[in-house]
Amino acid sequence: MWWNTFIEYFPDWKIWCQAIATMLIAIGVFIIHKYIFDWGKAKTINRQQKTNEKKTQQISGNYDIDLNNLRNDLAKNGDVNFREFRTGLRGSRAVLIFVEGMQDESQINKHVMRTLMDNKAWSSSDGYLIQSQGDAFTAYLKEKLLSVSKISEVTDLYKLEESILLGFTALLVDGMPHALLVGEPQPKVRSTDEPTSEALLRGPRVGFTEVLGENTALLRQHGQTAHLVLKMVKVGKEIERNLVIAYMDDIVNPELLKEVEDRIANIDIDFVAESGYIEQFIEDDWLSPFQQLQNTERPDRVINALLAGRIGILLDGTPFALIAPVTFSMLLQSPEDYYERWLPSTLLRSLRFFVAFLALMTPAMYISFISFHPGLIPTELAITIIETRQGVPFPSLIEVLILEISIEILREAGIRLPKPIGPAMGIVGGLIIGDAAVQAGIVSPILVISVAVTAISSFAIPMYSAGITLRMLRFAGMLFAAVLGMFGTILFFLFICSHLTKLKSFGVPYVTPITPYRFSDWKDVILRAPIPLMKSRPIMMKTQNKKRKS
Amino acid sequence: MFTRTDDKITTTQTSIFISSSVLGAGILTLPRSVVSAAKTPDVWLSILISGIIVILMAIVMAKLSQKFPDKTIFQYASNIAGKPLAFIISTLLLVYFIMIAGFELRVLAEVTMFFLLEGTPIWAIIIPFIWLSGYLLFGGINAIARLLQIIFPISVLVLIITYLLSLKIFDINQLRPFLGEGLLPVIHGLKSTVLIFSGFEITMFLIGHMQHPEKAIKAVVTGLGIPACIYLFTLIFVIGGLSVDAVLRSTWPTIDLLRSFEISGLFFERLEFPFLVIWTMQMFSNFTCYYYGASLGISQLIKVNIGPVILGLMPFIYLSAMIPQRSNDIFAVGDFIGWSSTVLFMIIPLPLYLIWLIRSKGLKQHV
Numbered sequence: 001m002w003w004n005t006f007i008e009y010f011p012d013w014k015i016w017c018q019a020i021a022t023m024l025i026a027i028g029v030f031i032i033h034k035y036i037f038d039w040g041k042a043k044t045i046n047r048q049q050k051t052n053e054k055k056t057q058q059i060s061g062n063y064d065i066d067l068n069n070l071r072n073d074l075a076k077n078g079d080v081n082f083r084e085f086r087t088g089l090r091g092s093r094a095v096l097i098f099v100e101g102m103q104d105e106s107q108i109n110k111h112v113m114r115t116l117m118d119n120k121a122w123s124s125s126d127g128y129l130i131q132s133q134g135d136a137f138t139a140y141l142k143e144k145l146l147s148v149s150k151i152s153e154v155t156d157l158y159k160l161e162e163s164i165l166l167g168f169t170a171l172l173v174d175g176m177p178h179a180l181l182v183g184e185p186q187p188k189v190r191s192t193d194e195p196t197s198e199a200l201l202r203g204p205r206v207g208f209t210e211v212l213g214e215n216t217a218l219l220r221q222h223g224q225t226a227h228l229v230l231k232m233v234k235v236g237k238e239i240e241r242n243l244v245i246a247y248m249d250d251i252v253n254p255e256l257l258k259e260v261e262d263r264i265a266n267i268d269i270d271f272v273a274e275s276g277y278i279e280q281f282i283e284d285d286w287l288s289p290f291q292q293l294q295n296t297e298r299p300d301r302v303i304n305a306l307l308a309g310r311i312g313i314l315l316d317g318t319p320f321a322l323i324a325p326v327t328f329s330m331l332l333q334s335p336e337d338y339y340e341r342w343l344p345s346t347l348l349r350s351l352r353f354f355v356a357f358l359a360l361m362t363p364a365m366y367i368s369f370i371s372f373h374p375g376l377i378p379t380e381l382a383i384t385i386i387e388t389r390q391g392v393p394f395p396s397l398i399e400v401l402i403l404e405i406s407i408e409i410l411r412e413a414g415i416r417l418p419k420p421i422g423p424a425m426g427i428v429g430g431l432i433i434g435d436a437a438v439q440a441g442i443v444s445p446i447l448v449i450s451v452a453v454t455a456i457s458s459f460a461i462p463m464y465s466a467g468i469t470l471r472m473l474r475f476a477g478m479l480f481a482a483v484l485g486m487f488g489t490i491l492f493f494l495f496i497c498s499h500l501t502k503l504k505s506f507g508v509p510y511v512t513p514i515t516p517y518r519f520s521d522w523k524d525v526i527l528r529a530p531i532p533l534m535k536s537r538p539i540m541m542k543t544q545n546k547k548r549k550s
Numbered sequence: 551m552f553t554r555t556d557d558k559i560t561t562t563q564t565s566i567f568i569s570s571s572v573l574g575a576g577i578l579t580l581p582r583s584v585v586s587a588a589k590t591p592d593v594w595l596s597i598l599i600s601g602i603i604v605i606l607m608a609i610v611m612a613k614l615s616q617k618f619p620d621k622t623i624f625q626y627a628s629n630i631a632g633k634p635l636a637f638i639i640s641t642l643l644l645v646y647f648i649m650i651a652g653f654e655l656r657v658l659a660e661v662t663m664f665f666l667l668e669g670t671p672i673w674a675i676i677i678p679f680i681w682l683s684g685y686l687l688f689g690g691i692n693a694i695a696r697l698l699q700i701i702f703p704i705s706v707l708v709l710i711i712t713y714l715l716s717l718k719i720f721d722i723n724q725l726r727p728f729l730g731e732g733l734l735p736v737i738h739g740l741k742s743t744v745l746i747f748s749g750f751e752i753t754m755f756l757i758g759h760m761q762h763p764e765k766a767i768k769a770v771v772t773g774l775g776i777p778a779c780i781y782l783f784t785l786i787f788v789i790g791g792l793s794v795d796a797v798l799r800s801t802w803p804t805i806d807l808l809r810s811f812e813i814s815g816l817f818f819e820r821l822e823f824p825f826l827v828i829w830t831m832q833m834f835s836n837f838t839c840y841y842y843g844a845s846l847g848i849s850q851l852i853k854v855n856i857g858p859v860i861l862g863l864m865p866f867i868y869l870s871a872m873i874p875q876r877s878n879d880i881f882a883v884g885d886f887i888g889w890s891s892t893v894l895f896m897i898i899p900l901p902l903y904l905i906w907l908i909r910s911k912g913l914k915q916h917v
Contacts, residue, residue: 015872018673019865027861376823487662490830501696502689515699517562
């Protein structure tokens, strides 16, 4: 009878429980993920108009009162200097107020103080102008005497005090109604060295520095076109910092630009210490292990990105610029790929894809082969591995973890080691510990090889931060492999792929242009086509101007 | 628009979607089921014929879907046949999708347990697979299509390479005599070869997601043509390598083919390992297609968000995978699915198309 069949095939209670558990656990994970995601997401704040409640007080024009006010307000800062003197010929009292070490002293001495104090500079032919008062006197000083390029007039006392503290040099002269700011602050500059985090064999040897003005100048120097726009905005509530959004106004997609600007405008924090802050505020998915903005120290990289329709973000105080949006393949590319000829570049790129795969999967594959499927490797090799592993008392997961974690410790220590002993410690750590671990029977020699391959591979990836991501994920891969062997490893790979296909960076799917297939963009993914063939900009960026060359 | 918010996929993606939905367990089960039905080496002819039949069927579906741009079968069925009938049709289709999803999952679990993970409980294989697929489904049809596009070329490439390497033991005489027993066995074989294409019904909701629905026919033809070719090669190489008798004796003839020869000089001596890896990935995309079809259908039928539906479907898919108890039951389910594929075609797209023709052309109604 049909119900007998029905009863026979009716799943027993265990299967029902498993079915329900499948759903409940999934719902649980979903809710937790959603909760955590919303909790950490930067909330879109209602941008109130910045309350302009700043106190204002006009500079009186009376030299003594003004000087007194300034002294009262600024004297608590030990680094503010008041240099009082008398001008030549006219004989008025004058004062220069500046913060120690922030101005170009020789310029001030030569073009402000000497001119004002020297009788000869006050040419007698100017006659009545020398003794003039008020605005006429200010104009005379600005136009005839002070040979400084940056000069501005300040009428508000508090504004003046703020400017002094920011590093401007203020000049007050008896008889002049307002104060003058002469000369700009000169921040401390280091020379533009070759960037240490992105060294190249061939290519420009300049990197960004900590000074925004220098960096924008570098960009201008590299990209001499009127279309390069460097838009300045301020970020930070307590301490404001300048941030430059760089783009090519004839190439960039306006919607992308607006999205980036909106996200930057939404940054709500007191102080932005480094561009990493910006990155973490404006990224799409903060739970993803993959970076959604590219950071670089190289101006040529930024310019190339701008020409592809991307947007550069430069922050004052850090040599690291950000590029948005980023795709997975960009993390495996180096500017050198374009400088070398296309054949070696193509080979190097395919090597990097392979290397990324190795860095991610080698330990997981080792575990699944050793613990689950020794029959799948060639028999002689399997026998050797089993023989060498005989003395090892741990399951392969523990064995791999021991060595992988010690490699991570070595790497972390290597960053902090002083330069002279770094290589020595590398030898001690890598060679001696590895060899000793094998001798002591903690790990097998094959494992030492696979861990070494993994470690070297993760450093062969041109972006340091992308290397970290892969190194981090390989531990997850090891767990998958330890539980379900090769099947777990496949699941892990599919998991990474699923995550990558879901991830977006500023609306651009992370895996473009690998999928969806945009064959014209494939000329610059694994294959680096000869430059004459690269006629169009990446389609994925939906640029205004599609052609690179006619 | 820089940021895409619509759920539209390209023509290539549609093709790959259809290919992935068809290319699944069949690679392993096809040779045995076809050969046992026809018992001649000529079955590769059956697959050619059934491929053409299935493409014609799919073209009808595509034509029908093209009349209702941006709509899936679950939405336009009620336009043609009215609400109650549409509900029944959609429910049938949904049950069918859940059944296939369970079947594919079960075959995967059986093969994995047999070749890779002996002694592992079956739930430990099935449940993570469902979770992973569910995770992907939350990304929507675009994310799924992108993943399929990554997996599909790799699968095809590895399949072709493994088949080519099996030329080592390929013997053309195994495929002879050509039509030695006449055309009748070929017709017998047709029944079981049509079965392996079951699942192409996803065409009926995919066309509604196409960016350029006018290219639907092209997408469907390439989408079914590729798996038809792959199945054809599978049959030829398996029979040519193993002979009809050996195929009949084996449970998974395709894997047995790859196990029966060794390649020296490669890292893997036997090719069954890379083949199984790729096949598992292909099964993932295959399973995801049906899981997505079922979730999409339910969410459109009862008008709720797809998120809860994805989660709510998990136990049903698990149950549908666990109901068969012996491996014979699994093959019985497979046959049943193939049979219902044909029936579903007879009762869904064909009548709907006819009704649409009558109502729009005959009665001049606006449908």
